[in-house]
Amino acid sequence: MNKSGKIRRVRVKLGCRSYWIHIGSLQKTSVELGKLISGRGVLLITDANVEKTGVVEDVLEDLSGASDLGLIVLKPGERTKTLGAVEDITGFAARHNYDRKSCFVALSGGVGGDLTGFAAGIYKRGVEFVQIPTTLLAMVDSSVGGKTGADLPEGKNLVGLFHQPAGVFIDPEFLRTLPACEWRNGLAEVIKYGIIRDGEFFEFLWANRKRLNRRGADADLLGAVIERCVTIKAEVVAADECESGLRAILNYGHTFGHALEQLSGFKLAHGSAVAIGMVLAGRLACDLGIFDRESADRVEALLKAVGLPVSVPAGYAASDIIEAMKGDKKNEGGRIRLVLPESLGRVRITSEVSEEKLFEFLNRQV
Numbered sequence: 033m034n035k036s037g038k039i040r041r042v043r044v045k046l047g048c049r050s051y052w053i054h055i056g057s058l059q060k061t062s063v064e065l066g067k068l069i070s071g072r073g074v075l076l077i078t079d080a081n082v083e084k085t086g087v088v089e090d091v092l093e094d095l096s097g098a099s100d101l102g103l104i105v106l107k108p109g110e111r112t113k114t115l116g117a118v119e120d121i122t123g124f125a126a127r128h129n130y131d132r133k134s135c136f137v138a139l140s141g142g143v144g145g146d147l148t149g150f151a152a153g154i155y156k157r158g159v160e161f162v163q164i165p166t167t168l169l170a171m172v173d174s175s176v177g178g179k180t181g182a183d184l185p186e187g188k189n190l191v192g193l194f195h196q197p198a199g200v201f202i203d204p205e206f207l208r209t210l211p212a213c214e215w216r217n218g219l220a221e222v223i224k225y226g227i228i229r230d231g232e233f234f235e236f237l238w239a240n241r242k243r244l245n246r247r248g249a250d251a252d253l254l255g256a257v258i259e260r261c262v263t264i265k266a267e268v269v270a271a272d273e274c275e276s277g278l279r280a281i282l283n284y285g286h287t288f289g290h291a292l293e294q295l296s297g298f299k300l301a302h303g304s305a306v307a308i309g310m311v312l313a314g315r316l317a318c319d320l321g322i323f324d325r326e327s328a329d330r331v332e333a334l335l336k337a338v339g340l341p342v343s344v345p346a347g348y349a350a351s352d353i354i355e356a357m358k359g360d361k362k363n364e365g366g367r368i369r370l371v372l373p374e375s376l377g378r379v380r381i382t383s384e385v386s387e388e389k390l391f392e393f394l395n396r397q398v
């Protein structure tokens with residue numbers, strides 16, 4: 033239970049597809065959840081790790097206003113994020129006669145949330161869905177903004193669509209049982225928001241770095257941090273829903289990060305890969321003379337302080353990293369697109385860094 037009992041609300045402003053993000057105890061926001069699902073067929077999608085924590089029963093109770101209530105428990109982990117899982121979800125819905133007024137509910141981390149949103153976006157040409165994220169990463173990033181999808185054997189998130197949820201319900205209480213690695217995955221994204229958009233938030237995170245290491249111990253701090261992250265995300269998504277420009281700043285650290293993650297065969301955790309990616313982007317920006325060394329060092333110091341890695345692990349070759357970066361779906365016209373910091377709180381998107389420069393830079397980092 034959120035000790036202060038405070039409920040925070042952030043609006044994602046997208047015209048007729050606008051929705052609320054509720055941050056606080058699910059017990060206290062269940063009225064709003066109930067309104068979204070009342071009288072509809074509801075399909076709750078969770079995973080076996082979440083099921084083990086015992087929260088599914090409580091959420092099923094919160095969904096008792098549904099006209100029909102089904103449950104799908106997915107295998108946890110990125111390997112589940114396939115078109116097969118989307119077929120399982122939509123097939124279940126079809127066999128149980130879920131109609132176009134149905135609502136799918138994801139009680140899950142990023143994988144289950146992305147799959148649920150994708151399945152909801154294509155089932156009977158689109159039904160509503162609700163996100164109840166259970167990991168810090170899903171709370172501050174993937175549950176907000178409507179990016180949904182699945183992986184292909186050829187790469188991550190290569191199929192999917194923009195489909196906004198009808199509401200997001202973030203209960204920081206779920207974080208108490210989160211494994212340390214998942215906690216750090218989320219913190220990498222939290223720190224990202226400070227660097228890309230809000231220097232004051234970066235300073236706040238720095239000042240609170242020790243408290244942030246004690247996950248779930250300080251409900252008020254967590255509520256404030258999550259609120260700031262989703263407020264930034266909501267602003268960016270409202271300005272550029274389908275990523276034709278600004279939204280790409282949310283990929284800061286991810287171009288290098290995804291390449292490292294892929295080269296590691298996904299053994300390197302997403303948060304660790306993004307942390308290293310943010311450091312590399314910072315150092316490259318210093319090399320190019322657009323970011324100062326002191327700020328780059330502060331980014332590294334904060335990432336280190338919360339237990340995230342800041343250098344490329346042994347065994348990676350610059351040429352392999354560049355090859356993997358070339359496969360990034362966000363590249364355009366064959367040029368690698370990078371998000372580089374200019375100051376703490378401001379980044380630029382560029383495709384102007386040549387492959388030769390990248391190679392020379394990465395050769396010094398591996």
Ligand code: GLY
Binds near residue numbers: 176177279
């Ligand atoms: N996670 C990046 C985005 O939602 O655009």
